[in-house]
Amino acid sequence: MSRKQAAKLQKAAPAAEGVELVLERGQRVRLADQLYGQIFEQIVEGGLNVGDKLPSEHEICDRFGVSRPVVREALLRLRADGLVTAHQGLGTFVSHQPAPRLKTFSDVKNVSAYLRAQEVRVALEGDAARLAAMRRTDEELRHITEAHAAFVDELERGHVSQEADLAFHASIAQATGNDYYLGVLESIHESISGFMRLTLSLTRTGSRQRAQRVADEHAAILSAIREQDGERARVTMQFHLGQARHRLVDRERD
Amino acid sequence: MSRKQAAKLQKAAPAAEGVELVLERGQRVRLADQLYGQIFEQIVEGGLNVGDKLPSEHEICDRFGVSRPVVREALLRLRADGLVTAHQGLGTFVSHQPAPRLKTFSDVKNVSAYLRAQEVRVALEGDAARLAAMRRTDEELRHITEAHAAFVDELERGHVSQEADLAFHASIAQATGNDYYLGVLESIHESISGFMRLTLSLTRTGSRQRAQRVADEHAAILSAIREQDGERARVTMQFHLGQARHRLVDRERD
């Protein structure tokens, strides 16, 4: 948050006017999911912008006739996504917005699914990287090293390749010697592959600097696995996936 | 390891004689997997017993015509399973044996799959418990509390119910508000459900004390989620799943 944004908060801006939230009862989707999805869309589409204050819990309850726990859950998930921040006594404010370009590429609902998938990946692949560092054979290390080199090669030719990215992550899961890691990752990857292509294309059209950052993070993971340092492998992988998730909702950074 | 076992190690017992390992080349199963599986079976079936020394890496290489990395990987996974321990300069020794009763209940190969599934669960459900503690609504807490009570009720009637156990774990995944956790858990649970029934039946026919320990661990997880303590929720869940995995290969404890 910039100083300007902080100053904006001090003025305790009134709840943004333009917000239009309509929950469709009777749908199979849970109310908290609907509410979350609608606020999410408002933020992506610019109905709510960085620095804007959300309506209070009380107001949201009234406006939609939903209970407090439903509102709480929706707000907690937006906080977990890094889109809003609660300020004590002042309320909840939009702190980040996904890149606006997203709208032209993808159904907005996919953004939310992608953020949830990344959340699982942090725990799962972090542990896979730890085990890979401890158990990888020299042959498995060679596969990981080659997968990294292939990703970097593409990068240097100006391509950000989803296949090469997935191959790097899969080679690490493989090196755990536990086939469940690879199985779970593949099923997650599949469910978000359309979206991952998108985020990588954002990286591509985004700054060169961002693409370099991804390559640097891959290199740090590889280095820890090579040196059989399980703890550093876990931390570098969790950092990488956490930052990837966070970069998506950080309009300023790109 | 008891003092007696330790003494046994000091004598640096020669490699157990009865071991018969035959790898089937040309099978689709990787050599390391086959080697791991065969030593695993020997330990379950009693060809190798607690305190016995495994053949050296060198000997295993020679006997099967496999490379050192293949042997290393198989031994590392046995160590990760908690079945063998490496002693510096002395070699690798059997330190734990799954309950012999396993043989009558189940294809031995399932034991190994179960141990791998539990390894993934430690990371995944540990993180789910953390998120559940931070995000659960009061209604979700009620579901978790009821699932716990149902498991304990069955226990007090002398039953160890797999369904009730799974329902407790699923209610926690549900409370993350992230449907991927539940999805992944359900697919893992499905793949090991036959085997889980078995381990719970071991608990049932095992000591009353062991069943009480499972209930106590569930209670500790519930307490942390109720008190919204994410870190303690993560640790208690990881402790619970880690101990469950370890109890399976700990013949003495029951």
Add this chain to the structure above:
Amino acid sequence: MSRKQAAKLQKAAPAAEGVELVLERGQRVRLADQLYGQIFEQIVEGGLNVGDKLPSEHEICDRFGVSRPVVREALLRLRADGLVTAHQGLGTFVSHQPAPRLKTFSDVKNVSAYLRAQEVRVALEGDAARLAAMRRTDEELRHITEAHAAFVDELERGHVSQEADLAFHASIAQATGNDYYLGVLESIHESISGFMRLTLSLTRTGSRQRAQRVADEHAAILSAIREQDGERARVTMQFHLGQARHRLVDRERD
């Protein structure tokens, strides 16, 4: 929380009457620390009991002329200590009380210092246990094993020995090969040693079952270190210290 307590909450009990909180301004102690300490004392001394509702943040602000952030911080620390729980839309309720006997043994302020020391120990000794599992020599393992046996021996003679407990934890820190772990632990141990004697004496006069639980947890840590399983060593140590911290504020459990 029992069903009875839960029911009590549903009635949304009014803020307990007897509470007398007086902050001494101009003292060097921060306001949040003072407020925290006073509510803590009320809970230990029974001015506030399990199920009682705390005054609202707003009321506390008014009554003491302190700002909202000061109140928030004090409440957050009570939550972190496991003494109070926030219920959405209902307020904050006392969920646990330290054993009343504490009052006769110790200045109440020490309880709070002890809980803070235990919080640091969870992270620090958890990591030490992980490193000990990975690096311990056979000789260091022997020291840890003997320290564990000595603690259990005392226990079986009816003593709960603080020295034996500390020696067990110190032997693990020693086995990291990194002298900072032992240095930091010794300085923390020293600052809380008076209090640890007390908590162990509570264990002593408390149920036999509780003492057995401590011994079981030590055994689980030892087993993970023996089997060179760094991750399980970390989790079992964090579970042990977290539960010890939690047992102190859990009147029902003993």
Add this chain to the structure above:
Amino acid sequence: MSRKQAAKLQKAAPAAEGVELVLERGQRVRLADQLYGQIFEQIVEGGLNVGDKLPSEHEICDRFGVSRPVVREALLRLRADGLVTAHQGLGTFVSHQPAPRLKTFSDVKNVSAYLRAQEVRVALEGDAARLAAMRRTDEELRHITEAHAAFVDELERGHVSQEADLAFHASIAQATGNDYYLGVLESIHESISGFMRLTLSLTRTGSRQRAQRVADEHAAILSAIREQDGERARVTMQFHLGQARHRLVDRERD
């Protein structure tokens, strides 16, 4: 490790000739510490270079008349420091060397103390960052934000200020509300402050890029604390300290 280095390993280079290790028995320093220190010095001073093979465990035992566990422990700590890597069946090779400039600045023994201090900091400050994210008041966030800005300001004027770096880390420990974190950090900082000045001066004389990386990592930590994301705060802090430790022994990177 570059391809060239890897090729060098394939040739299984004989143990470097120039190595002179003399242990002084009767000293109070443990043998493993002495052995570790001497190999460490050889690597810093260039008696052993990247790609060189260390003598085998057996040879080291013979040459110094020390036991296998002593050798194992020394090698494990060198691996933990990231200086050597074990290659299955080939032996242990030097994989990283601290910047040679170190020699002109500092007693080599301090490098080893610094690496050990950083190891403790990863666990301790990682946990402090997590708690700071969960508990910080708006005022504490302001302090952290200002400490970050002050560090960046110095950087932009071409200074890398140790005081500003420590102040940033201390402001986070302060925001845990648990005075033990700050106390322990201050005592660790004090013990390595001479050395930290050195590593920062390396950063200063090193590439501009490296200094920017430190500032970026601080920004990532601050962002997670601002957004009250405890898990991301922990991971970004552990990444930062782990990388700082690793950068010191990574000659190529600067």
